[in-house]
Amino acid sequence: MVLRFIALVTAVAGLSGSLGFAEEGLFEHRLWDHVVRQYVSSEGLVDYASLKRHPEELFAYVDAIAENSPDSAPDMFPTEAHRLAYWINAYNALIVARVVHNYPLKSIKDLGGLFGGVFGKKQIVGGKELSYDDIEHGIVRKRFHDPRIHFALNCASRSCAPLRAEAFTAGNLDRLLDDSAKRFLNSPRNFIVRADKGRV
Secondary structure, eight states: OOHHHHHHHHHHHHHHHHHHHHOSSSOHHHHHHHHHHBBTTTOOOOOOOHHHSSSSHHHHHHHHHHHHHHHOGGGGOOSHHHHHHHHHHHHHHHHHHHHHOOOOOOOOGGOOOOSSSSGGGGGEEETEEHHHHHHIIIIIHHHOGGGGGGTTTTOOTTTSSOOOOOOOOOOTTHHHHHHHHHHHHHHHHHTTOBTTTTOO
């Protein structure tokens, strides 16, 4: 897996300059950025069929997540923005990878089991076994007290916040969190004011 990751990073090395977030010694999100720019629509819908045919960059990014995290390699994540961007991207990428691995399927809930459902399933993150619930509730919500994170995490369901066609980074984190919150709340699917009924 490590060799596959190195080969893919080398193959897409030209992306780093144009995407502007390759910093020596820091964890990079360019593979994930390349994936979502190719396979996620402006509405946040994933082209799972096409991604299933070309999953190499996605799985290489998941390999990188498995090896490094802010907990296992703190030097790679020097600021809170670096750490939060990692956890948001990791959650979203791991969800997408699980769907791709099991595609086609009708619903993310079809992947649930007897204990905790799909969001209780464990995977390796920075050398530790963590579930999606561990990441969302035990790390992101507990360590980063920012309500905008709820508009950034995507659970592969239409009821969740849409997946962005751009990776979160330390440099764009605040802008993307603001934009994600505004986009979610401006959609009548998610937020409606019923003045006639006195309800939101």
